[in-house]
Amino acid sequence: MPLDTAAIRRQFPFLAPRVDGQTIVYLDSAATAQKPSCVIDALTEAMKTSTGGVRRGMHPLSERATTLYESARQEVARFIGAQPQEIIFTKNATESINLVARSYAASVLREGDVIVLTLLEHHSNIVPWLQLSEEKGIAIRWIDIDDAGRLRMDEMEEALSDPRTKLLAVTGQSNVLGVRPDLATVLPMAKSHGVRTLVDAAQRIVHTPVDVRALDCDFLAFSGHKLFGPDGIGVLYGRGELLRDMPPFLGGGSMIRTVDRAHFLPEDPPYRFEAGTPPAAEAHALAAAIRWLTALPLQDREAHAHTLLSHAIERLRRVKGLHLLGPGTADEQCGLISFTLNGVHPHDLTDLLGQRGICLRAGHHCAQPLHDRLGITASTRLSVGLYNTIEEIDTCVHAIEEIQQAFQQ
């Protein structure tokens, strides 16, 4: 059954008629998703009724906040097939990846070890490893893509079988090309060579079911805000047996058992990795977002994204001088398509589209090594969400054509 887009749109306040009469066509969900009312309500409700120090205090408000926070952890654990104690709440996917770099990798990897990255990675799955590599003399090995953006599996196999390779950090879905590396092949391959794995699921989690046991990865990171949840909350899944031996990340309150003038004894996971007062209302709202999303049948969500994207690809392909990046099919790309347009810089294009209320992202999308590989400095990205319609895609493509004409006159 197709998604009832009209009913979904009614749940999103950003689509409500505006006083200035401008309608918003939001085609930038890959940057951050708009929030449905139930998520906004969950956030305000938690702040109204359950503001209290999480796990700090005996009073009823503390207890309520703690209950919200820990039930959110259980909700997230169910969502990705993990145990609650394997779920660490962070600020976003970026912090989750930094946690793995600072805690796990910094304590386990040695000079001369190799970390494998792919050219599809977002800066947040690159820079923490470059920092570590500078500090500890760890080498980074890059896996190339073919011209359509598919990972070079021959290079992957070779890199993973190198005995110096200790960690693979790979995206679950490119935020520029929309391609999803074949994790079902890559992760077991890594495991068979004793290589630990981290999956950056920031994009993938929105479109594709993620089960950490089935994937059999060691770490997996994502942000709440792309998943229709609030800003300021992210998730790190870590395999229980690895978390047990990892040193703390940030130090402070809540992550310790005891402190004296000279020492501290850290808490057990996941608390060991959650220093300071945690975001209880945000966790609660993230759980609401996950419930909202998963209540919509997966098949319908997939069909919706596929229909919109194939339509966008087909329409964009007909624009003269427009070059699609990636394979250029909705079967291989998920939720987004990036492109360049002869004679119109992405910043000009998105600025002018923005003036018409049409929101697309332009730039290098925090993926400079990928743009270098593609031989461009910037691109424009159209990404779709559950609230988008075919008509919105048409409005956008039509506007692109008009802007292009104005530039060519």
Next chain:
Amino acid sequence: MDLSAEHILDHYRHPHHKVWLEHPTVTHAEQNWSCGDALIVQLCIEDDRIAAIGWSGEGCAVSQAAMSLLSESLEDTTLTEAEALSARDVIDLLAIPIGARRLKCALLGLHTLQNAIRAFRSLPPLTWGETVGNAEQTR
């Protein structure tokens, strides 16, 4: 950006002084890291006057038009006059509203020019913050 501002698109399509000088006194490159736009400015300096200016680079209509307009305004000025150019002056030259997200596009040319002159004078380059100055408040 204002598309009805035909002069911006004109300068973008037909930039002025976008030439490579064979014997410049100074050549200097700057980049807007947030978008990758890059400019190279070349100056021939004779007795503290800008005798010739050339530039090259890639980028959006705003950054390219601003550089083109700026280079026109520099024909036969003194270095001191060029150094006195402010962010406000460049925005006035463009004569279109420049929002916060396009400010760096508009000022990349000025930033490159000022740092070319500073390189000539063996002074340390201005930071982006110094070039943008109080343009953000005065807008």
